Amino acid sequence: MAAKQNQENLPVVLVYRRPQFNLPHRNRLSRHFILLDPADSQEPTSSFLSTYAQSVRALLCVGYSTITSETLSLLPSLELIVACSAGVDHIDLQECHRRGIAITNASVAFAEDVADLAVGLLIDVLRKISGADRFVRGGLWPVMGDYPLGSKLGGKRVGIVGFGSIGSEVAKRLVAFGCSIAYNSRRRKPSVPFPYHANVRGLAADSDILILCCALTEETHHMINEGVMTSLGKEGVIINVGRGSLIDEKELVQFLVQGKIGGAGLDVFENEPDVPKELFSLDNVVLSPHRAVFTPESLEALIDLTSANLKAFFSNKPLKSLVEIEL
Numbered sequence: 083m084a085a086k087q088n089q090e091n092l093p094v095v096l097v098y099r100r101p102q103f104n105l106p107h108r109n110r111l112s113r114h115f116i117l118l119d120p121a122d123s124q125e126p127t128s129s130f131l132s133t134y135a136q137s138v139r140a141l142l143c144v145g146y147s148t149i150t151s152e153t154l155s156l157l158p159s160l161e162l163i164v165a166c167s168a169g170v171d172h173i174d175l176q177e178c179h180r181r182g183i184a185i186t187n188a189s190v191a192f193a194e195d196v197a198d199l200a201v202g203l204l205i206d207v208l209r210k211i212s213g214a215d216r217f218v219r220g221g222l223w224p225v226m227g228d229y230p231l232g233s234k235l236g237g238k239r240v241g242i243v244g245f246g247s248i249g250s251e252v253a254k255r256l257v258a259f260g261c262s263i264a265y266n267s268r269r270r271k272p273s274v275p276f277p278y279h280a281n282v283r284g285l286a287a288d289s290d291i292l293i294l295c296c297a298l299t300e301e302t303h304h305m306i307n308e309g310v311m312t313s314l315g316k317e318g319v320i321i322n323v324g325r326g327s328l329i330d331e332k333e334l335v336q337f338l339v340q341g342k343i344g345g346a347g348l349d350v351f352e353n354e355p356d357v358p359k360e361l362f363s364l365d366n367v368v369l370s371p372h373r374a375v376f377t378p379e380s381l382e383a384l385i386d387l388t389s390a391n392l393k394a395f396f397s398n399k400p401l402k403s404l405v406e407i408e409l
């Protein structure tokens with residue numbers, strides 16, 4: 083009876099997810115919150131929300147489940163969206179801003195793992211690890227002899243696009259490898275000791291490698307275009323752990339196929355899970371199926387952060403990872 087009473091006093095959190103997205107460590111969260119999940123019900127989501135979620139103040143958005151203005155219009159009491167993702171481009175930010183809904187994201191929980199993968203992709207592209215692996219497994223070593231030389235990471239000039247928690251973890255790692263770092267972001271960050279470029283094309287012209295760690299917004303959509311890739315040059319390498327649409331993907335494919343840039347390491351694509359087939363035969367391209375954030379450790383950290391944000395909200399304390407909405 084006492085346990086039931088406690089359960090009834092817990093704050094209610096609406097779980098919003100596409101059926102393919104599971105909420106990791108759900109049991110841990112349900113010790114502190116009553117989780118209202120339309121996916122547990124037979125009812126269509128919109129009628130579930132209209133019937134059961136009218137007084138819900140906090141929503142947990144799992145994966146990249148799209149939250150449109152129509153979804154928001156079904157939730158008149160909503161004050162907070164806790165996104166279980168680093169990127170929040172699947173949420174209608176303008177409508178959230180208009181309705182005064184705060185958003186938190188998970189970049190800080192994921193930053194180290196995403197940075198590790200960015201550096202892993204970069205080393206793979208430069209040292210041709212995946213290509214060499216295919217060479218050995220395909221029995222080509224005895225037939226063709228030496229595999230082509232790779233290129234050294236130390237000493238490279240790396241341009242980081244987006245210098246939030248992920249960009250700064252990438253920089254920390256690459257400084258240790260002996261790279262020089264410069265960055266581009268919406269504005270200069272006084273606490274960052276590296277050279278700032280207000281313009282991505284200028285950053286590309288001064289870099290051997292571009293690593294994309296920024297959010298996808300209207301301004302950053304296709305920011306890596308023909309001009310930027312031309313400035314990066316024939317030996318240049320692009321690593322993308324942000325979102326596919328940061329790059330004009332058709333243009334990237336042309337640049338890679340025609341040898342107008344040196345290589346790419348891509349964890350994200352414009353039309354996931356579809357990846358341009360032209361990339362499959364290129365040994366200077368390393369492909370990963372949007373997995374940068376997924377380690378058991380980062381999922382644990384995600385639940386800690388999610389819980390901390392929700393607890394802060396329900397006790398009127400400052401949120402742990404508030405997203406600044408700039409429109």
Ligand SMILES: O=CC(=O)O
Binds near residue numbers: 166168169
């Ligand atoms: O891409 C992964 C994320 O945004 O969390």
